[in-house]
Amino acid sequence: MFNDNSNKRKGKFAKTMAGAAILAMAFTFGYATVADAQMKASVTKPVLRTDYKSTDMIDLSGDVNLRNGNQKISISLRDSDLKPALRMIADKAGLNIIFHSSVEGQVTLDLVNVTLNDAFKMIMQACDLSYVIQDGTLIVLSKDASLESDISKQNMMTIPVKYADATKVADFLNSNVFSTNRPGLSNNKIVVTNPVTNELVIFGTMNDYKMAQKVVAKIDVAPKTVSYRVNHTTPKEMATLICQSLFPNAKTGVGSSSGKTGSGSASSIPGGAITGGATSSGSSSGSSSSSSSSSSSSGSSTIAEDISLGKGVVACSLNTDVDGGKLKSLSGSSLTVTYFPQKGTINVTGGSEAQAEMIKSFIQDNDKKQPQAYMEIQIVQLTEDGSKTFNNTWNIMTPFFAAGFDSEGRFGTTNPMFFTGGPYYSGTAEDGTPVKMFDRYHGKNTVAWGIQYIISSGKGRLLANPKIIVTNGTKSVIDLTADYVKSVDEELSSSSMSGIMTGVTRTYELGDDLGISVELTPFISPDGYVTLNLKPNYSTIAGRETSVSIDPRATEPIVAATLLQRRNMELSNIRIKDGETLVLGGMIQEEETKEVSKIPLLGDLPGIGGIFRNTNTTNTKSELVIMVTPHIVKDTEDVAADTENL
Numbered sequence: 001m002f003n004d005n006s007n008k009r010k011g012k013f014a015k016t017m018a019g020a021a022i023l024a025m026a027f028t029f030g031y032a033t034v035a036d037a038q039m040k041a042s043v044t045k046p047v048l049r050t051d052y053k054s055t056d057m058i059d060l061s062g063d064v065n066l067r068n069g070n071q072k073i074s075i076s077l078r079d080s081d082l083k084p085a086l087r088m089i090a091d092k093a094g095l096n097i098i099f100h101s102s103v104e105g106q107v108t109l110d111l112v113n114v115t116l117n118d119a120f121k122m123i124m125q126a127c128d129l130s131y132v133i134q135d136g137t138l139i140v141l142s143k144d145a146s147l148e149s150d151i152s153k154q155n156m157m158t159i160p161v162k163y164a165d166a167t168k169v170a171d172f173l174n175s176n177v178f179s180t181n182r183p184g185l186s187n188n189k190i191v192v193t194n195p196v197t198n199e200l201v202i203f204g205t206m207n208d209y210k211m212a213q214k215v216v217a218k219i220d221v222a223p224k225t226v227s228y229r230v231n232h233t234t235p236k237e238m239a240t241l242i243c244q245s246l247f248p249n250a251k252t253g254v255g256s257s258s259g260k261t262g263s264g265s266a267s268s269i270p271g272g273a274i275t276g277g278a279t280s281s282g283s284s285s286g287s288s289s290s291s292s293s294s295s296s297s298s299g300s301s302t303i304a305e306d307i308s309l310g311k312g313v314v315a316c317s318l319n320t321d322v323d324g325g326k327l328k329s330l331s332g333s334s335l336t337v338t339y340f341p342q343k344g345t346i347n348v349t350g351g352s353e354a355q356a357e358m359i360k361s362f363i364q365d366n367d368k369k370q371p372q373a374y375m376e377i378q379i380v381q382l383t384e385d386g387s388k389t390f391n392n393t394w395n396i397m398t399p400f401f402a403a404g405f406d407s408e409g410r411f412g413t414t415n416p417m418f419f420t421g422g423p424y425y426s427g428t429a430e431d432g433t434p435v436k437m438f439d440r441y442h443g444k445n446t447v448a449w450g451i452q453y454i455i456s457s458g459k460g461r462l463l464a465n466p467k468i469i470v471t472n473g474t475k476s477v478i479d480l481t482a483d484y485v486k487s488v489d490e491e492l493s494s495s496s497m498s499g500i501m502t503g504v505t506r507t508y509e510l511g512d513d514l515g516i517s518v519e520l521t522p523f524i525s526p527d528g529y530v531t532l533n534l535k536p537n538y539s540t541i542a543g544r545e546t547s548v549s550i551d552p553r554a555t556e557p558i559v560a561a562t563l564l565q566r567r568n569m570e571l572s573n574i575r576i577k578d579g580e581t582l583v584l585g586g587m588i589q590e591e592e593t594k595e596v597s598k599i600p601l602l603g604d605l606p607g608i609g610g611i612f613r614n615t616n617t618t619n620t621k622s623e624l625v626i627m628v629t630p631h632i633v634k635d636t637e638d639v640a641a642d643t644e645n646l
Helices: 002-029 030-040 083-094 116-126 141-148 166-176 206-217 235-246 290-297 353-366 606-613 636-644
Strands: 071-080 098-099 107-114 130-135 139-144 155-162 191-193 200-203 225-229 273-275 312-318 335-340 345-350 372-397 404-406 426-430 435-436 444-465 467-471 476-495 501-524 529-547 558-568 571-577 582-598 615-633
Touching: 071 083, 071 116, 071 353, 083 098, 083 107, 083 116, 083 139, 107 116, 116 130, 130 141, 139 141, 155 206, 166 191, 166 200, 166 206, 200 206, 225 353, 235 312, 235 335, 235 345, 235 353, 345 353, 372 501, 372 529, 372 606, 404 558, 467 501, 501 558, 529 615, 558 582, 571 582, 571 615
Parallel strands: 098 139
Antiparallel strands: 071 107, 130 139, 155 200, 191 200, 225 345, 273 312, 312 335, 335 345, 372 404, 372 444, 372 467, 372 615, 426 435, 476 501, 476 558, 501 529, 529 558, 529 571, 582 615
């Protein structure tokens, strides 16, 4: 049995040696004709565009440097086992070789006149293999086995990172360079960080270290910061316009100089406030000054509001991370737009030179002086009042009977009826003035009829004449209104023990739209016209409704509701030429009231009943007239430019 096994082993060894001899012959003599034909073949390569600036290229293949690796070989294999082929290359390089148990499979290849290094690299890539050279021994593993093995983590080396975040650089290297089965490099995640010094810590080979150095030198660059000054628009408006027009996909969250910002915290870019160049932590509500409020609300000592000079607010940040399957972008913001309200500047951090030039051109094209206009507005209310009064008065006077019948049918109070008794009573008031309380009529019996016919009229006007400067496209408000009491609520409070009233609480609801207000938005065109959106509002008190007070001590009723009379308009796209006057009228209100009072029974008699009736007729007419005159404002530079264009 031993002899049979020995003979079988000898037979396999003979076959292996024969195969090795065939491989050696193939290295030296095989397929020379094919190689010559391939070398003479002409290959047409596509022409690349040269519009863009050339960029530095980094070869991410590991540095495969076998002994005698530059010698040229030719090899041809058909469905051959991997191990004999790799053993032959190790023999050519003068290396020992160890195969991991995961190495298996076959290979078919035709290589003509290539270096030993290139042949080895191509076999590693084609067969998804990884290797490590240690102490003159070539250790070959499969791709999956190398991910679980720590055999390549031979050294610990550090690389300083100057400008970028070392954590993001380490993630970039682990995702795109290492653990991607590149021959000559470790096929494992071997990069960690030292956050204290912002360094990369590499556990790998010298090839890994050199490759990481090349990548860090390429991506670890200081971000460019360019500052632009705006002269005719606010930094906030220009920064918002840049974000929305040039970078619509950027994360936006415009904040204010007071530290109140949009949704999200400053650390997540949108709405983050920056003071002194450092990004504040912010809160979920977007406030960058939340530390003061939180300290006071928690019961600790009150902290005064921070004084900030040159505070900046992040308007938007462009994040260009791309998920490329197995590839991963270097995370972070590629371009950030920040504005400084107090300085009047916009800072752009990061981005390319072309993007910086694009932003510069955009600011130059849009940072223009906005036209202004001097507006004269006259608001006039013409009123005309008229009344006509016809009164009948009857008086009967006798020594024993005296009465007066006026428009309200009242008896006389000075000379009342006396059937018996003294002539009169007189006395003195508390302040000493004499008072005649009653008196008897001593004249002749008289019946008197008095007629009163009065016609009255009046005219008036209410004038408001504001004069303001308005800016193109900006809404302006003229507010001439007053506050008034809309309603009053009363609440009676009493003692729960005795039930005795202890007080009355009144709650007043106030309104603030009594009077005149005008909203206008102008659009000033270069051809000398002003287009207006005009919204005048005018309100007066039409009446008040009262109710009895629940306070027993009150002598007057309370206001239950105040009724307003409004005359409002909303006009759009009114076109007025410079210097001309637009008159808006016809807002007329007319009111007529008629009051009739009469002596009972006698005033209802047909024909003669008119002499026992009083009639009072009142007419009120008012008209609201609005006159608008725009004058386009031109400064010295505009006048000079117009003169040159003539």
